[in-house]
Amino acid sequence: MDATPLDTLLQKVWNGERIQPEEARRLYDLPLPELGMLADRRRQLAKARAYEGRGAQIVTYIIDRNINYTNVCNVYCKFCAFYRTTRDPDAYVISFEELDRKIEETLALGGTQILLQGGHHPGLSKQWYLDMLHHIHSRFPQINIHGFSPPEFIHFQKVFEEPVEQILRDFRAAGLGSIPGGGAEILVDRVRRRIAPLKATAEEWLHVMETAHRLGLCSTATMMFGHVETVEDRIEHLERLRSLQDRSLQRAGNARATGPGAPTGGYFTAFIGWTFQPENTRLRLPRAGAQEYLRTQALARIYLDNFENVQSSWVTQGPEIGQLGLRFGANDLGSIMIEENVVRQAGAAFRMTVADMHRLIRDLGYEPRQRDNWYRLVN
Known part of the structure; x- marks a missing residue:
């Protein structure tokens, strides 16, 4: 039990000092407005030097498209309503012609990135993925390919019978620019065994990310919560992310990547958390x-x-709560989501335009700015 006086703990947070798991558990139970104020303080400290000192006044967003290249998957997660088996009539693998159409639409809307993810298809070869990446990168060199979550790489490792590091090297050479943080759910195996027993373990997820960072690929980190986990599990998840980020930043010499293939080293560019969406899933x-x-x-x-x-x-929360999240530590509203399929299948169907994004940001007194995957301002 943490015996630190609460006032001392609150001052520690206000000063920007590192907190420990037992302190985090106490903070979680604070009145919501007080916790939000502390999180907003930490946002200001984190962004104080960004964008020529104006980072605390700027809220960013990205224009990208989530392209699911296949819905065939053999891990059957209880929280997923998107996956299909090879026998289902609506199972698909995307054609390159369809990919081109989706990317052309994204570019026409000012997009800078595609988020490329799919199910764990047991029948697609490594060469199919390399051909897809090369096709996109050669035809649309201006678009960043933010692709393949860690569980996909663990799946590739098993199907291709190759080490994750070699697969990452080959995918990067073919055009992969960065890696999304999907599939983290909660990085506690006791929880993972209950909701996705056939998916990558916590250690496997972390291994993929650390390997990617070592090779110079940046990634995002995620957490899906509000299902069978405890608050303590959430804190353990955050601790594992923070520990890996410490190692990655130390390896990179606290450098920041400047684009696809940047030699400065990889790290987590952002954290994204969302709540479990129960509709149409087996996890009731x-x-x-x-x-x-x-x-x-x-x-x-x-x-x-x-x-x-x-x-x-x-x-997942809707525009109004998403906007309120900017007072609870967030400095970014993510993507306008030209296309999103996985969460929509589970019951969330919110949509956003650039005008909507600007309005939500400006209504709180911030300046809206479009960014790329590395949080460089686009305009």
Whole structure:
């Protein structure tokens, strides 16, 4: 039991000092407005030097498209309503012609990136993936390919019978620019065995990310919460992310990558948390509310003191709560989501335009700015 006086702990957070798991557990139970104020303070400290000293006044967003190259998957996660088996009539593998159409539409809307993820298809070869990456990169060199979550790489390792490092090297050479943080759920294997027993373990997820960072690929980190985990599990998840980020930043010499293939080293560019969406899934649980979402996001901002960016999840929470998340530690509203399929299949169907994004940001007194994957301002 942490015996530190509460006032001392609050001052520690206000000063920007690192907190420990037992302290995080105490902070989680603070009144929500007080916790939000502390998280907003940590946001200001984290962004103080960004964008020529104006980072605390700027809220960013990205224009990208989530392209699911296949919905065939053999891990059958209980929380997923998107996957299909090879026998299902609506199972698909995307054609390159369809890819081109989607990317051309993205570019026409000012997009800078595609988020490329799919199910764990047992029948696609390594050469198919390399051909897809090379096709996209050669035809659309201006678009960043933010692709393949760690569980996909663990799946590739098994199907291709190659080490993760070699696969990452080959994918990067073919055009992969960065890696999304999907599939983290909760990085506690006791929880993972209950909700996704066939998916990558916590150690495997972390191994993929650390290997990617060592090779110079940046990534995002995520957490899906509000299902069978405890608050302590969430804190353990945050601790594992923070520890890996410490190692990655130390390896990179606290450098920041400047684009695809940047030699400065890889690290987590941002943290994104969202709540489990129960509709149409096999995991029959009540939906976590906005208060729980905001409380957990605020705690993540405070705990992840080596993450510059925290993204608010309007996709699962809706635009109003997503906007409120900007007062609870977030400095980014993510993507306008030209296309999103996985969360939509589970019951969330919110949509956003650039005008909507600007309005939500300006209504809180911030300046909206479009960014790329590395948080460089686009305009």
